[in-house]
Amino acid sequence: MNEHIIEFKNVTTVLGNQIIHDKINLNFRKGEIISIIGGSGSGKSTLVREILGLLQPYRGKVSVFAYDMAHITEQHYLELSKKWGILFQSGALFSSLTVLENIMYPLHEYSVLPQNALEELALLKLLLVGLPKSAAIKYPSELSGGMLKRAALARALILDPHLLLLDEPTSGLDPESVTSLDELILNLRNLLNLTIIMVTHNVRTLWHITDSVVFLGEKRVLDFGKVAKVATNPHPMIHNYFYGPENIEKSNGH
Amino acid sequence: MPTHASPQLFFSASDQQLHCTGDWCLLHEDRLHLLLEEFTHTLPKENIKKIILKGNELSRLDSVGTWHLKKLFNLLKSKNTEIELHGFLKTHEALINLNIEKLNECTQIPKPATLPWIEQFGKNTLESIKELYHFIIFVGEIFYTALYLARHPRHIQWRLLGNVLQNAGFYALPITGLLSFLIGIVLAYQMGLQLRNYGANVFVVDLMALSVLREFAPMITAIIVAGRSGSAFTAQLGSMKINQEIDALSTMGIKPVERLVIPRLFALVVALPLLTVWADALGIFGGMIMANSILDIKFSYFIERFDAVVPMRWYVIGLVKTPVYALLIASIGCFQGLQVEHNADSVGSHTTRSVVQAIFMIITFDALFSILLSWLKI
Numbered sequence: 001m002n003e004h005i006i007e008f009k010n011v012t013t014v015l016g017n018q019i020i021h022d023k024i025n026l027n028f029r030k031g032e033i034i035s036i037i038g039g040s041g042s043g044k045s046t047l048v049r050e051i052l053g054l055l056q057p058y059r060g061k062v063s064v065f066a067y068d069m070a071h072i073t074e075q076h077y078l079e080l081s082k083k084w085g086i087l088f089q090s091g092a093l094f095s096s097l098t099v100l101e102n103i104m105y106p107l108h109e110y111s112v113l114p115q116n117a118l119e120e121l122a123l124l125k126l127l128l129v130g131l132p133k134s135a136a137i138k139y140p141s142e143l144s145g146g147m148l149k150r151a152a153l154a155r156a157l158i159l160d161p162h163l164l165l166l167d168e169p170t171s172g173l174d175p176e177s178v179t180s181l182d183e184l185i186l187n188l189r190n191l192l193n194l195t196i197i198m199v200t201h202n203v204r205t206l207w208h209i210t211d212s213v214v215f216l217g218e219k220r221v222l223d224f225g226k227v228a229k230v231a232t233n234p235h236p237m238i239h240n241y242f243y244g245p246e247n248i249e250k251s252n253g254h
Numbered sequence: 255m256p257t258h259a260s261p262q263l264f265f266s267a268s269d270q271q272l273h274c275t276g277d278w279c280l281l282h283e284d285r286l287h288l289l290l291e292e293f294t295h296t297l298p299k300e301n302i303k304k305i306i307l308k309g310n311e312l313s314r315l316d317s318v319g320t321w322h323l324k325k326l327f328n329l330l331k332s333k334n335t336e337i338e339l340h341g342f343l344k345t346h347e348a349l350i351n352l353n354i355e356k357l358n359e360c361t362q363i364p365k366p367a368t369l370p371w372i373e374q375f376g377k378n379t380l381e382s383i384k385e386l387y388h389f390i391i392f393v394g395e396i397f398y399t400a401l402y403l404a405r406h407p408r409h410i411q412w413r414l415l416g417n418v419l420q421n422a423g424f425y426a427l428p429i430t431g432l433l434s435f436l437i438g439i440v441l442a443y444q445m446g447l448q449l450r451n452y453g454a455n456v457f458v459v460d461l462m463a464l465s466v467l468r469e470f471a472p473m474i475t476a477i478i479v480a481g482r483s484g485s486a487f488t489a490q491l492g493s494m495k496i497n498q499e500i501d502a503l504s505t506m507g508i509k510p511v512e513r514l515v516i517p518r519l520f521a522l523v524v525a526l527p528l529l530t531v532w533a534d535a536l537g538i539f540g541g542m543i544m545a546n547s548i549l550d551i552k553f554s555y556f557i558e559r560f561d562a563v564v565p566m567r568w569y570v571i572g573l574v575k576t577p578v579y580a581l582l583i584a585s586i587g588c589f590q591g592l593q594v595e596h597n598a599d600s601v602g603s604h605t606t607r608s609v610v611q612a613i614f615m616i617i618t619f620d621a622l623f624s625i626l627l628s629w630l631k632i
Contacts, residue, residue, distance in 0.1 A: 082280070095597030098366070111283055111318065116363070121317055123360040124353060137366045141596035159280065160316035191348045 005030050005163060005195050006051055011060035013046055020046050022219040033189055033196045035206055038216030044199040048167055084163040085156030091148040093140040100136040103154045125154040129184060146177040166198035170205060178202060182209050259313055263289045270302060275311035278319030286322045302335050309342035320353040392589050399512045414517040422483035423525030427532060430475050434533035437470050438540025446549045455549040459556055462541040463564040467572045471533040473620055476579035479526055480612035484587035487518055488608040491591025492601040519584040526580035527573055575623055582615045
């Protein structure tokens with residue numbers, strides 16, 4: 001099962017007048033949990049947006065499930081959108097729908113199942129991500145930050161995607177929620193054989209659940225590999241990231 | 255990648271085995287539905303003690319598939335049949351175990367409480383009263399802040415004021431001008447047809463001046479501005495509210511009314527009368543063109559008679575109304591913007607309300623002016 005789900009070939013990204021990525025090459029394997037890390041403005045979210053086809057690189061090629069994202073037809077994109085689930089940074093739940101309706105939304109779009117089946121399946125995902133049943137009839141504005149992320153994750157999971165993209169799934173959460181969300185993500189991968197790509201700032205998440213780490217910096221991929229390997233990279237940016245004053249304590253614990 | 259195979263459900267009575275094959279997934283949901291129906295009918299009448307569910311040939315399974323499996327399980331369970339899973343892929347079995355138990359908990363879907371109509375009616379009424387109450391407070395706050403700013407002119411937001419003046423005033427010139435011009439043409443045409451029957455062609459000048467200067471130009475302009483700028487105020491303040499910008503201002507000790515509302519209000523009070531003067535001119539000009547072409551009234555004669563018969567009063571009465579309209583439009587627009595709640599629908603519904611309420615109030619106040627003026631015999 002070593003097939004590549006996502007490939008970046010010599011990808012150069014320009015936003016405004018600024019070069020964000022300069023000839024990046026990356027291959028993501030199926031069934032892995034991959035974290036994209038790096039300082040602010042290193043283009044982590046940009047990378048995710050390129051995978052999603054929301055942003056086209058200036059030069060180079062991004063392929064997802066062997067589709068070239070620059071020349072993808074509408075029909076193929078539709079196929080892709082049933083295969084991936086995305087958790088956006090701020091949740092991006094539809095504010096005018098209840099949580100249950102939000103989770104149901106993609107299924108409702110693609111399915112002719114009776115309403116009660118849709119609701120049951122949505123509720124299933126709601127329980128799966130650890131939300132209480134009572135959250136189903138709430139509106140996104142009535143949820144706390146942690147619940148919002150969970151609800152958005154449930155929506156990302158409703159179509160049983162093969163690929164899950166998480167943009168800062170645990171940012172702004174309390175440590176306990178981070179741990180439980182991490183466990184949830186790990187469980188999902190083990191159970192459903194998902195490929196998970198996430199942007200994260202949480203060092204604990206990195207050590208605990210990720211298989212490989214992509215370190216972005218200086219417009220390129222500074223390192224890509226197992227966390228333990230990347231963490232020993234002497235490059236000052238990477239060293240500071242893992243062993244900066246704030247993180248020494250955390251990483252010593254593991 | 256496995257090929258798409260249509261799902262099958264096959265029961266062999268000899269060894270009590272039930273075979274699930276193919277893709278049990280979203281793609282084949284209608285087929286799955288049919289399969290279950292068929293199976294229900296073909297199930298033998300006598301009870302089977304135990305069924306072995308074979309999944310060796312199940313190529314794909316997702317949550318939609320497990321939902322159908324759950325239906326199958328429940329059906330068999332209701333007949334006291336035991337089920338044993340056999341030969342499923344590890345991932346499929348994991349998904350089945352994960353989903354089916356939980357799915358049975360999911361049959362009771364929480365529903366939002368719906369109120370009986372009488373309670374809903376009462377709630378709506380209370381809410382309207384509350385909104386009025388808040389609006390009155392808001393108006394009070396505007397007055398208070400305006401007085402404060404009159405004493406501390408240093409705090410006035412000149413930049414925003416100029417900005418609104420440009421957007422709500424200057425950029426509205428073409429549309430108000432054009433519409434007023436067209437209204438002038440229509441009015442002159444309709445009046446002209448009637449007046450010509452009586453040979454009273456020249457009176458078109460008097461009627462045009464009266465209707466355009468006193469009623470149409472101020473009203474049309476106010477309605478356009480309500481639609482253009484009142485709605486913009488609501489949407490601007492509404493999205494600021496959603497973005498917590500209003501909260502940010504308040505916590506800096508800056509009153510949102512002082513910073514955001516007063517400049518808009520003041521700019522509109524300046525802009526609307528000016529726009530009305532412009533609309534007056536173009537409305538009359540439209541009338542002149544029509545009078546010239548269907549009633550043979552030359553431009554020079556039109557202007558001569560206009561000068562002779564039209565009192566200044568009409569023009570002034572028309573203009574006096576406009577600052578009142580401006581206050582209505584800006585205060586309603588800003589008020590509705592600040593009432594927006596944290597969702598996208600709310601911006602839309604409050605923008606609609608802002609425009610509808612503003613136009614409603616404009617026409618109401620116009621009627622009140624007419625009553626007042628007739629009472630004062632002006």
